[in-house]
Amino acid sequence: MTNTIIWTVAILTCLGLLLSLVLFWVASKFKVEEDPRIDEIEKTLPGANCGGCGFAGCRAFADAAVKAGNLDKNYCPVGGSEVMNKVAAILGCEVKESAPMVAVVRCNGSCANRPKINDYQGAESCKVKAALYGGDTGCLFGCLGCGDCVAACAFGALSMNPETGLPVVDESKCTACGKCVAACPKRIIELRAKGPRGMRVFVSCTNKDKGPVARKACSAACIGCGLCEKTCTHGAITVADNVAYIDFAKCKLCRECEAVCPTGAIHGVGFPKPLDKEAVKKRIADRKARAAEAAKAAVQPEVKKEESNG
């Protein structure tokens, strides 16, 4: 009995040692030489493997960055500039500064603004719902409310507000990876610059129907009237397909568009004070009056000249 145990232990120990030698030999013989910087960069990255950078995961990002030798085409939206500076230090190159972005839900079709015209009973998925029919409200472009974006978010930054039936972005958690943008079949969510101190202005509607149709479906819809486009002195707003769009690179956050929008489709967020619509409207009126006077003054001398000639 004791003999058997001793023999078993001895044989297994020898076998183990022998195989470990084989494994050691194989490991050294077939070793893949890899740039140690890849591991280093991977450790620096957040490790969420979200794919927000456009690569399959953090390791693929690190691999591509080391192969390229620079960071021109690589940016980790989750880590932001802090992480990117560390990565740049490892690679010994410059990093392009990029403005921090955030996901913005461009629909304000809450239950109050956008009445339901039927009840949906199919699978709880925006993708399925969008393929089946025009939706349970009169708006063909708005949020479907089944929460595909919430399910797609790996950071818990999105949640459905039961009162409005719309998704809400938690800015502190949003990493602008773009997963929700891809998940939304109506393409409502957009990545926009966070803006200075979180202040930004955007059009919270994507309805391409003509004004009356859009307004009938939702009281907060952009009707494409173009008032904002005319008011904007920075050329940041364009109206195409009956819906306005604010270019965040050009927007100077004057909030004049927000004040003149007749349906309240333009939203300003992150501002310290609520918008005083009347004051802003007065400011616009004053500016227009001054411009008209200036135009008059510019025209009058010519008229006089003509008279003197005559």
Added chain:
Amino acid sequence: MAKLTFSIGGIHPADKKLAKDCKIETLPLPPKVYVSMFQHLGAMAKPVVTVGDSVKAGQIIAEPGGFISAYIHSPVSGKVTAIGPRKDLAGFNQMHIEIEVQGDEWAEGIDLSPELVTAIPEDRDFILDRIKMNGVVGLGGATFPTHVKLNPPPGKTADCLILNGAECEPFLTSDFRILLERTDEIVVGAAIMQKVLGGCPCVIGIEENKPEAIEAVRASVNRLGYPGIRVATLRKRYPQGGEKQLIDAVMHRQVRSGGLPIDVGAVVQNVATSLAVYEAVQKNKPLVTNTLTVTGDVIDPARQHNYLFRIGMPLSYIAEYAGGVPEGTVKIVSGGPMMGKAIANLDAATVKGSSSILYLGSSTLRHAATPCISCGRCADACPMGLEPFLLKRLYDAQDIEALEKNAAQDCIECGCCQYSCPAYVPLLDNIRMAKAQVMGVIRARNAKK
């Protein structure tokens, strides 16, 4: 003779042919009709009239937008008042031509007399041209252009024409009514299609729950004496009227995955299409009318109807004429309760393929889904031999490769899986999405080749 049926899967929903004794009534004309440019499978039709034009009933108002597309004719006489987007019954915007009805004048060359014309034209091309120019599409549900289907690609011949009179969907009775009331015309239509397909035999398949129709068609076939037409009694089983199921039942042949019926020598046409072919070829009358059933489980028997409608009539107009939406209705469906679509917008216009307005009560509401218990009932019920529970799991995991391997693209969307699921899992909703994804991948691959 033995009753024929397909070999695997299928379910037995309650019959509920409540409107089967209601004769077909002709609907009066509404003040306006809205003719959709998208009432067939394939490319959208292109309008050839402009706002302000006067049109006569039966005049071409839109031409095909591609090879697989169809002509569209004005269903009424009057004036074109608008051309633009309008919401269809799913709530999506589609191009419609709006026509204000003035009188009821038909275009020249259309024979409106009720006399039966039994002499079949000799020239095959003449027949196909008539079918094409009169905008005939398959009226069994898919609205595939008939002239394309009747003209098999070179090297492929039809061994059998199957006329589909199964009407396996519960509630629907429009096919049954035309089989009773327009029997001879349907049989002549079948003989015309036989002629086009090179004289192959024709089998008219009718489910056993319509003995009157079987008798009537048999008598008509004997009386008219066309060679090679016979009537087959099919067992009552859903989806007996599915194209592939019908081929299996009648010819005992199976269409390979990704294949077409013509690959096994079969051409399947609905009986309503046969009637449209008869009218197009013998009477030169375009497809501007069809039969529709107004029925449901919340509507009292006196208010059930079978109507002959003109395409473009708003569903709400027909519903109003039939006495309004009955009390207790929670869902209005166009098409049968199994494959039909819930109507999101009752103002939508009827199209060539409209077959019913179905008022359903609260018993048809969906139950909340619970987790799959892996009982396998969906796999038993699937007439295509798929495993719906597996397809749903693969779709959730977004494994497109595996979905293709498991033939998600073969799903005929009959709904047997969801009907038989004891956990109320929305199987079909997900498989339909999976099918679309797989089809997209297959198309992209074929385009690369």
